Amino acid sequence: MTKWTVEELIPAIRSTMERTYNKSVESASIQEVFDVVSTIVNQTIEVNWSKTNNHYREKNPKQVYYLSMEFLIGRLLDSNLLNSGMWDVCNEALTSLGFDPIEVYRQERDPGLGNGGLGRLAACFLDSLASLNYPGHGYGIRYRYGLFEQRLINGYQVELPDDWLIKPYPWEKRRADEAIQIEFGGKAYLQQRADGSLACIYEQTDKVLAVPYDIPIVGYHNEVVNTLRLWSAEPISTKDRPDRDAHYSQLDNNHAIEQISGILYPDDSSEQGKMLRIKQQYFLVTATLKQMIKDFKATNQQSLVDFADKVVIQINDTHPSLAIPELMRILLDEERVDWDVAWAMTTKVFAYTNHTIMSEALEKWHVNQIKSLLPRLYMIIEEINERFCQTIWQDYPHLRERIPAMAIIADEQVHMARLAMVGSFSVNGVAKLHTEIIKTEEMKDFYALYPERFNNKTNGITHRRWLMMANPRLAQLITNTIGTQWIKRPRELTHLLRYTKDQPLLEKLGEIKQHNKQKLADFIHHSTGILVDSQSIFDVQIKRLHEYKRQLLNIMHVIYLYNELKENRQLEITPRTFIFAAKAAPSYYFAKEVIKLINTVAAVVNADADIKGKLKVVFLENYNVTLAERIIPAADVSEQISTASKEASGTGNMKMMMNGALTLGTLDGANIEIEQLVKPANIFIFGLRAEEVYDYYRNGGYSAHEIYQNDERINRILHQLRDGLFGQQNFENIYYQLLSANDPYFVLKDFDSYVETQQLVDQAYQQPNKWLSKSLVNIAHSGKFSSDRTIQEYATGIWKIEKL
Template sequence: MDMERNLSGRPSIKPGVKPGTAVLDAAQAGPADSGITVEQFKQDYRNKVERMYGDGLERVSDLDKYNALVSLVRDYLAEPWLNTKEKYRRTGAKQVYYFSIEFLLGRLLGSNLYNLGLNEVCQQALSELGLDLRTLRQVEEDPGLGNGGLGRLAACYLDSMASLGLPGHGMGMRYRYGLFEQRIVDGYQREYADDWLMDGFYWDVRKPAEAVEVRFGGNVRIKSNGKTQYIHEGYETVLAVPYDVPVVGYRNGMVNTLRLWSAEARLSEVVCAPQGGSDCQKAVEYSQTVEELSNILYPDDSTYEGKALRLKQQYFLVSAGLQSIIRNYRENNGHLREFPHKIAIHINDTHPVLCIPELLRILLDEEQLTWEEAWNITVQTMSYTNHTILPEALETWPEDLFRTVLPRLYLIVRDINEYYCRSLWEAYPGDWDRISRMAIISYNRIHMAHLAIVGCHSVNGVAELHTDILKNKIMKEFCDFSPAKFNNKTNGVTQRRWVSLCNPALAQLITDTIGPRWVEHPQELAQLERHSADTAFQHHLLKVKLQNKVALAKYVKEKHGITLDVNSIFDSQVKRIHAYKRQTLNVLHIMALYNRLKENPLLDIEPHTFIFGGKAAVNYHIAKNTIKLINSLADLVNNDKSIRDKIKVVFLENYNVSLAELIIPATDVSEQIPTASYEASGTGNMKFMMNGAVTIGTLDGANIEIKQAVGEDNIIVFGLTAEEVLAYYRGGGYNPWEVYQDNERLRQVVDQLINGFFPAAGDLFRGHFDSLLHQGDHFFVLKDFASYEAAHQVLDERYKDRPVWLKMCSANIAHSGRFSSDRTFAEYATDIWHIRPDTLPFSASEKQIREAVKVKKNVRIPEGYPYQ
């Protein structure tokens, strides 16, 4: 590979050069042909440590060594990062900005080294210096920028955008404390500040020169001087400071940007008395008030003040982000009338929906466009992904609160509502009920999902079933009115992090079997199908799984003092704790299994390790009690010698990306058991599948598409279908008491929630008991119990037949390419944002995107697409 040196004299990676094109001697360059030799890396690293800390490598801490390593890697990617930006400017490529309230990135050192092609070079260089790369990777804190599937999905999409050569960037918040750090104390969840920034974050670059002001409160004065003007007065301003994080494409010389916004106070403008005192105290209080905006993810909105803070946080993100985008646009383009041809803005769930009225505000108030011009530009620019049908997640705001916090935006939203309702009146004259149901403002509430549908040219669901429910039930009236807007984009996850990085032994086995193309072309994984019954392949696959189980068991022993049987079935349900995800169903089944073992300790079952993980929202009391229930069951089961360690239960605290990277490769059984119709898609199911776990699940979300991909013999399904669940909701007819009375084993475990089975619980689990029987069993836990228990018996039998089980595991890996985020984002690019390979700045991506789009059958390729 050609080498360049920047002004500091260090070598840089030549952007745009793919692996395998290097001219260097193989003994000098690393296996990835990054262009950086082991000797050069060692020298650069020593120099970096000495410059940063004024001391030798042997006398600095592990944290110092880690920080120096990150700083060096950032040096290596600096030139490709700059070149990517310059190439976008030079080519005028249309750019995508992906707005999300969460980006759950996970540790970045390993992924950046891998994508740069420096992993092997770094590992060897550090080894020769007496250091261990794995140890330094463990020093890194998981960035506290998200919570669950929404944030993990957004992170996968950033990886795929960069790796596919798509000109796209993330726009998010730089939370000081994230959500919270979960600790389990006496079986209860306790929340502590996630102080992930305590030791700094060396991956981001602060950009104070690009800071912008965001306005809150005040009032709007209307001035009419031939043309109506809206004058915003008496507002408070908050400074939004951007921090840019590089997003490295997989060995293609491309580095996109995740821009994170931090709320900061201008203390230099606050006057303190010469002697300090109360004025300085006011300055401190002012600073704390401002910084609240970016302190934590999802501020508690159970109070008026909390709701106001959450609304401000969302507006802070979109206003700062849009101002930044428009400033960048003006530097390289002409009038904003061309904005949709150069910019696509994607709204990830309802949190950033204020992008719509904020862009309108800028076009109307600052650009002086007409309403029709501004509205057309806005709709053509914006697109929206819906992630849920849960009412509490389809955000609404009290009209008075919205008017107070965002007075100018309130007037704009009111105008949008009137404009839309007039069009509804023309379509449905006199149908006030329908119009009130579809209005953006109705009954003193502002409906953000309605605003998103009205203000975007594309609305997509995230799995075929989810999109079908949106189109035919939840948003049917909107779909009837604007059917062309609605489309499906089934979620995906990146195979680079979720196989190559977290399960390198499996990645090597795949590469040894079918070659390395699958890393960039995940559809190639289908070649594994013909090896699924091969004895040698199955032997190696089993060996890889055992190796990963040993690693997880070691962690559990060190962290929790529990010894796991690595020859047992590792059965994992790791996700946000929520009633519809039905951790309770899993618990009731384990209780029933425990009761059977108590009756007959010689019961012929495969040893089973049940693994749980996930956080409950701070004020979601029954979810928090579910964590206590799991831990109470674990205490009972794990300490009962009479069952001879046939089952173990463990709850792993503070579930995050790094912990997922340990759990998922070790898992045999993936629990995906939500009430059918509630899980929009899921992405954990895809990660487990890629790592050879077999899904036991309901026919919900992407589970349906996984079943279509792997075939019914390679997944274990149970329970009500979405149609049956929705039919019960519409017509009634379900009586949980009848199910309870008819199933003796079920009745026993439900009674054990309150009859002293858990000695110290008292009435603690009365809420679970009541929800199942006295409150109608809204999520059909009892209804699905017998089917779930039978499914586990099928699972047990299949696991005993090891060749059959390993063939199932192989089939799941082989068909997981369909669920790569590369495929998903290729569909977004061609179908929604209208970015085609011939308009991309990196021609090497053309074939890759063409293949990614065609992985999934029946994908509509837009008219004019050059590779139909």
């Protein structure tokens, strides 16, 4: 990587500004400065990007291809500066030129390529692959619009288009010469060839062009630049038609094509939405596989003999599962490989990561949807299913009665998770508890059939973005205390444990946290008009809005505290600021009601002078990576309060832990592993355990109505929801969901334990030195949750790839 100095970078910025905009730096806008710096960084990166690709072609190593519908990569300028070794130099150069580096970097929009933890995990994995010198690349879709841009109007979520490509995206390179033609629909039938083999004939298909856009993924200080390839759906060019009706028909067709890469997760409550989702998934996998095979042949003398020895494909959740039958289709129809050989190759290539046990997230598509859109693929899925069921019947008689629950095609639906498990050589969960639940509960039949395939790979986060970038003062304090080795080997953060009683260090840690809290308080005031006390406890819950994540439990506790303060104005509690940020899916009515509830409570609590500022509630709109980078370094309390057994892992818990927040949570997902490391004294655990939740599900015995009748606090809160909260809007739907549906996520059951544990949080915070000591213990153990560790485990345990 080119080693820049400040003395070299300043004239480079000046000359590039003059060449690009014909103006001086002094007269340039911040946006123009951002553009110029991005151009210089791109030129620096491209040298090593080309070298890396050439090196892979020459050495021909085994490579991993990470298929995901989401890559929540966040802003890349400051990340690329950090990883390429230019961050400090660029900060100094921009400051010398009279610009605030942070403001320059914030000119970049967050790419609308993901929704939440799934996409952020994929981004962290790509960062770690490159930083650890592994040959690995990501493949996704270049969505024209992200999920949506969230605005709050009268407390309600309103969805606006996330037009993140409104300005040219500086990091992507369009590769039109590598476009791939894709076919949907039509008819497919088998016809015998002269040699007796079968050929598949396709007729009346709709043709689409998949155009790749490549984004460089820069490794940390190692000159490795891997690739994230995103596919854009475009119409195939046709000659101008004089027929006006044909012209307008073509416009409609082009619009339908462009929708394929139009928006992340289109609403699938309609048949049209479901079909579009299937199109997106097939579009991703077939374009990727065709490109992969083309590149492989170019390096391996047009032979696929060693394909399974050189390629491993990781399926990130069920969305890319169609890659399994699609590879079979390519091998059978285009490469003329025998079925048994093709299946042996396929099942050596694919590995599947399961991210959820929630039934609504385990995708199922009606057979007619697959048949109409992908007729040949459905034939292959049928054959895979038939052979799989026959194998169970013949070789595993003790599982015969379980065939209906294991079949890939059952009840007129294609079960994508089952397809992924049957077609992959590895199936992994993403936290120890999650993996055990997969093996013993949700997928126990498949575990009985393929025990050797199941393994755990606990998620991780890249400490380069979430500590070094997001919290540079803390990163510098760590380096000043234990040296720089932790940057390349984050497990060495454990050396901080010897300083948990070091008063000067704890004071510096407290000063950094207070600085971050004041910055967030200033941002909150600027963006919402709400004044918050930066000395108060910053209690943070930031994640997708979903019933099982239980933002409802959090806001019910706020209502309880408010009720207590109104009845006893002398009540002593540590001032607390409750910070929420979350998006609800556009069609998820209950989740949107919870957002309205939080904002209604905020409006009442924040305006009530009687409680003397002891409580504040803030909902920050349009949660994304950049907003998370503002909030996480300032968090005191990390709310990880999902119903036990529902959160596969979580990564927000790891990010806040790494920045010194203390976790308040259930024994769910990676919270369990956090507790094992930091010990119970340095975490706040409450609520039902996973085995208790499953016992209620199996045997009953839980009555939300009984708790409602016997707990005066809950009774009062639910009446306030039903009758009109504090004279404001009523929330009858939430009231009836908790009682009529018997509180499916045990909000009322865990309420008492949650309130009691929150009181322990309050007491602990009143002892600053002890709190800071606990905070340092969490930071010290957070290196275990670096995605570098996770990728190392994938590389050696699943992918069998080597560093270059």
